[in-house]
Amino acid sequence: MAERTTIQSSGFANVSHEGTITGFRVRLRQPNYRGLRLSLIEGIDVTVGDTTYPAESNCLMLDGAAYTHAQMAEEIATRWPVGVCADVHVPAPGGLQPGVHDVAVTLRLRHPYFPPQFQPVFVRDQRHITIIR
Amino acid sequence: MAERTTIQSSGFANVSHEGTITGFRVRLRQPNYRGLRLSLIEGIDVTVGDTTYPAESNCLMLDGAAYTHAQMAEEIATRWPVGVCADVHVPAPGGLQPGVHDVAVTLRLRHPYFPPQFQPVFVRDQRHITIIR
Amino acid sequence: MSGFQYGVSLYSYTDDFGTVMDLEEALEHAADTGATGIEILGETHVAAYPEPSSAWVDHWHATIDRLGMRPTNMASWVDTRVTLTHTMTEEEGAAQIMQDLRLAHRLGFAFIRPKFGVVDEELTPHPIWRGAVARALDLAAQLDIVILPEIHAPTPIRHPVTEGYVDFIQKTGTKHFGLMIDTGIFQDRPLTHWGGGITDEIRKGALSFLNGIAVPVEHLIDVIQYVPFIQAKFHHIDETLHDHHIPWDRLVPMLKKLNYNGFLSSEYEGERAPWVAIEQVRRQHCLIRKLEAEYDAAHAQENAHG
Amino acid sequence: MSGFQYGVSLYSYTDDFGTVMDLEEALEHAADTGATGIEILGETHVAAYPEPSSAWVDHWHATIDRLGMRPTNMASWVDTRVTLTHTMTEEEGAAQIMQDLRLAHRLGFAFIRPKFGVVDEELTPHPIWRGAVARALDLAAQLDIVILPEIHAPTPIRHPVTEGYVDFIQKTGTKHFGLMIDTGIFQDRPLTHWGGGITDEIRKGALSFLNGIAVPVEHLIDVIQYVPFIQAKFHHIDETLHDHHIPWDRLVPMLKKLNYNGFLSSEYEGERAPWVAIEQVRRQHCLIRKLEAEYDAAHAQENAHG
Numbered sequence: 001m002a003e004r005t006t007i008q009s010s011g012f013a014n015v016s017h018e019g020t021i022t023g024f025r026v027r028l029r030q031p032n033y034r035g036l037r038l039s040l041i042e043g044i045d046v047t048v049g050d051t052t053y054p055a056e057s058n059c060l061m062l063d064g065a066a067y068t069h070a071q072m073a074e075e076i077a078t079r080w081p082v083g084v085c086a087d088v089h090v091p092a093p094g095g096l097q098p099g100v101h102d103v104a105v106t107l108r109l110r111h112p113y114f115p116p117q118f119q120p121v122f123v124r125d126q127r128h129i130t131i132i133r
Numbered sequence: 134m135a136e137r138t139t140i141q142s143s144g145f146a147n148v149s150h151e152g153t154i155t156g157f158r159v160r161l162r163q164p165n166y167r168g169l170r171l172s173l174i175e176g177i178d179v180t181v182g183d184t185t186y187p188a189e190s191n192c193l194m195l196d197g198a199a200y201t202h203a204q205m206a207e208e209i210a211t212r213w214p215v216g217v218c219a220d221v222h223v224p225a226p227g228g229l230q231p232g233v234h235d236v237a238v239t240l241r242l243r244h245p246y247f248p249p250q251f252q253p254v255f256v257r258d259q260r261h262i263t264i265i266r
Numbered sequence: 267m268s269g270f271q272y273g274v275s276l277y278s279y280t281d282d283f284g285t286v287m288d289l290e291e292a293l294e295h296a297a298d299t300g301a302t303g304i305e306i307l308g309e310t311h312v313a314a315y316p317e318p319s320s321a322w323v324d325h326w327h328a329t330i331d332r333l334g335m336r337p338t339n340m341a342s343w344v345d346t347r348v349t350l351t352h353t354m355t356e357e358e359g360a361a362q363i364m365q366d367l368r369l370a371h372r373l374g375f376a377f378i379r380p381k382f383g384v385v386d387e388e389l390t391p392h393p394i395w396r397g398a399v400a401r402a403l404d405l406a407a408q409l410d411i412v413i414l415p416e417i418h419a420p421t422p423i424r425h426p427v428t429e430g431y432v433d434f435i436q437k438t439g440t441k442h443f444g445l446m447i448d449t450g451i452f453q454d455r456p457l458t459h460w461g462g463g464i465t466d467e468i469r470k471g472a473l474s475f476l477n478g479i480a481v482p483v484e485h486l487i488d489v490i491q492y493v494p495f496i497q498a499k500f501h502h503i504d505e506t507l508h509d510h511h512i513p514w515d516r517l518v519p520m521l522k523k524l525n526y527n528g529f530l531s532s533e534y535e536g537e538r539a540p541w542v543a544i545e546q547v548r549r550q551h552c553l554i555r556k557l558e559a560e561y562d563a564a565h566a567q568e569n570a571h572g
Numbered sequence: 573m574s575g576f577q578y579g580v581s582l583y584s585y586t587d588d589f590g591t592v593m594d595l596e597e598a599l600e601h602a603a604d605t606g607a608t609g610i611e612i613l614g615e616t617h618v619a620a621y622p623e624p625s626s627a628w629v630d631h632w633h634a635t636i637d638r639l640g641m642r643p644t645n646m647a648s649w650v651d652t653r654v655t656l657t658h659t660m661t662e663e664e665g666a667a668q669i670m671q672d673l674r675l676a677h678r679l680g681f682a683f684i685r686p687k688f689g690v691v692d693e694e695l696t697p698h699p700i701w702r703g704a705v706a707r708a709l710d711l712a713a714q715l716d717i718v719i720l721p722e723i724h725a726p727t728p729i730r731h732p733v734t735e736g737y738v739d740f741i742q743k744t745g746t747k748h749f750g751l752m753i754d755t756g757i758f759q760d761r762p763l764t765h766w767g768g769g770i771t772d773e774i775r776k777g778a779l780s781f782l783n784g785i786a787v788p789v790e791h792l793i794d795v796i797q798y799v800p801f802i803q804a805k806f807h808h809i810d811e812t813l814h815d816h817h818i819p820w821d822r823l824v825p826m827l828k829k830l831n832y833n834g835f836l837s838s839e840y841e842g843e844r845a846p847w848v849a850i851e852q853v854r855r856q857h858c859l860i861r862k863l864e865a866e867y868d869a870a871h872a873q874e875n876a877h878g
């Protein structure tokens with residue numbers, strides 16, 4: 001089953017394309033109590049150390065499919081189920097150094113049943129996770 | 134999956150025989166890191182509030198079969214697997230009152246690979262659990 | 267003497283679900299309380315919602331039967347502001363409700379609770395609610411499922427939102443729309459334990475909500491005829507069986523007096539440390555059963571002396 | 573340049589197993605480290621041990637293959653004092669070992685580690701060990717599995733117990749019996765984090781063990797020829813990649829110098845809070861891989877300059 005934290009230990013790794021490291025990924029447990037239509041996720045920012053990688057450039061890998069920030073905004077049929085993990089892919093040429101990193105994520109969620117002044121809701125997590133190599 | 138504690142919340146209940154409450158049961162997660170031959174369990178004492186119900190009268194319900202204290206001592210083929218729960222049945226005419234109880238268990242385990250002076254090892258747990266009715 | 271029916275909402279095990287328990291284990295914990303009613307959240311607990319596989323549905327029924335339980339309510343959402351640029355029409359809202367009615371029917375549920383998007387901090391539902399529900403009423407009747415919006419803090423019983431629902435029932439004369447009471451509206455002390463995903467932003471903005479809106483239990487008299495189902499919201503019951511927030515000692519006698527014999531479906535929303543919910547739900551069942559037995563015993567004496 | 577092989581023992585996830593992860597999830601966490609070797613405890617991780625179903629065995633192989641891993645060692649126990657009134661004979665000990673050899677073969681393991689009951693606080697194995705192993709050697713050779721007793725604190729390398737095992741190897745000339753080193757013998761600072769199920773009784777009686785027996789890493793020279801497998805025991809690695817107890821900065825260069833190219837199989841035995849082990853194992857792999865890469869880089873320069 002998933003780790004209790006939103007940010008998961010496993011899955012944190014550099015990502016390569018044709019032999020070149022183009023970025024990294026962070027695995028997240030779905031942080032809400034009900035399945036989230038992707039259109040209700042207004043963005044996922046990732047911060048590693050002092051560097052923030054803004055939501056607009058990140059994409060979500062869910063069940064084998066990749067969703068860009070723009071695609072998520074219009075994706076009303078696909079849901080990120082509760083208890084399921086998905087990977088946020090972050091473009092970062094050269095990736096991250098092997099070692100323990102201080103990683104933070106902020107998800108901006110829209111709950112239509114919350115009053116307008118609480119839109120979006122910010123869901124945050126921060127912890128140390130490790131790039132092994 | 135099982136609760137992390139040895140003593141489980143679910144399973145705590147009075148036990149009846151032919152319409153009369155004859156005792157109660159407490160559900161335990163197997164507390165060791167490897168499957169336990171029943172013969173390596175030298176006894177399971179149960180304490181509720183100020184009353185201790187000694188191992189010699191208790192029996193273990195594992196996978197549908199009941200093992201008395203004496204039977205466990207000779208049972209070398211049957212193991213209580215890791216991650217599996219079993220119920221300790223405690224004779225107590227009238228059972229326990231509905232409510233939250235302070236329950237403690239002590240398992241006496243024999244680890245043949247531990248030095249003789251550490252035989253048996255006492256594994257203890259204590260927590261509040263509830264008889265619903 | 268008729269009595270309460272006891273149920274559990276799997277919402278109680280939020281955060282445990284998928285980290286320390288799967289669906290079958292959650293159902294087993296619920297059944298172990300002696301409860302017979304099981305409430306779920308469609309989008310949470312139905313794998314591949316809204317289209318579970320036949321194998322999943324078969325296993326659902328087999329498990330529920332094995333545990334001697336029956337499905338009560340399935341929570342549903344009408345996400346009116348479904349994208350940043352589009353708000354659902356009445357037709358789209360009705361389609362969502364009808365999809366959930368069909369799924370609920372497939373799984374054997376008696377009720378669905380649509381949660382509509384809101385337009386203000388009074389939690390006024392988006393005005394499409396009326397047209398969306400109206401379009402779904404025939405299907406609800408055909409499947410014999412009752413649609414129940416939830417009366418949830420900070421919305422009390424005596425409030426335009428609740429009155430709007432009652433007005434709809436009276437005007438349409440439908441038997442397939444009613445009210446669900448969430449017992450959080452009776453909370454009369456500030457929250458010390460909360461598991462509803464609060465953030466600092468919300469805490470600052472919603473203090474009165476967290477302090478409890480303390481609806482008098484007598485207000486149930488106004489609406490009980492429309493209430494076939496109650497979510498027994500709670501946040502913390504300690505080892506002396508004292509609930510720190512919800513006045514069960516006043517609520518249970520009032521419900522008994524009103525001859526409520528529907529379900530009380532546990533909805534634990536307290537500390538979200540792993541496994542804590544299992545024991546908390548058990549304590550709530552023990553507490554409410556004790557209060558019900560006390561009321562019954564007192565009334566049996568009254569009757570004997572009467 | 574040959575190098576270490578990286579593995580994970582599922583012992584690392586003790587207490588997580590069955591509470592927050594099942595076998596397949598444990599294997600996936602191990603594989604996600606980049607490890608290729610998987611070590612299990614027979615009595616813990618094999619469902620219906622010692623006789624798993626064919627379906628279980630098929631799924632085991634399918635999962636291991638899917639993850640690109642291979643089975644390394646299966647831990648085994650010879651419970652000499654099997655009841656309060658009976659101690660295993662040599663024949664009974666041999667039967668236990670042969671049962672585990674057959675199971676290990678069925679699951680594709682290269683090693684088994686029998687843990688014998690002991691007779692004193694020096695952890696001297698019960699004297700049946702020699703006859704029991706001798707009787708099992710032919711089967712081990714036939715299945716090509718190596719039997720490896722574990723050199724585990726408080727027993728150091730230069731000690732009659734270890735010498736007894738070496739004597740057995742030399743006298744029998746067998747290739748199917750060797751030594752497994754548990755890196756806990758190199759622990760040179762007191763334990764601050766321990767997950768081995770310590771009790772107050774043991775803590776009082778075993779202080780020197782908890783302080784670390786600090787075997788000099790040079791002692792590996794004596795026995796490395798008999799060591800095809802190492803359990804990389806550890807207890808806590810902090811977020812600066814500092815191990816609080818095991819001197820990897822001395823141990824890794826020594827193993828490299830000795831051309832050790834077997835597995836280092838992570839054996840986390842620290843704080844048993846849920847999920848902590850997952851991250852701890854990852855940190856150990858990161859740390860040892862860094863130290864190995866540093867050694868390799870330094871040697872590549874030496875060679876270039878040589």
Ligand SMILES: [Mn+2]
Binds near residue numbers: 416418448497
């Ligand atoms: Mn509710």
Ligand SMILES: [Mn+2]
Binds near residue numbers: 722724754803805839
């Ligand atoms: Mn070891």
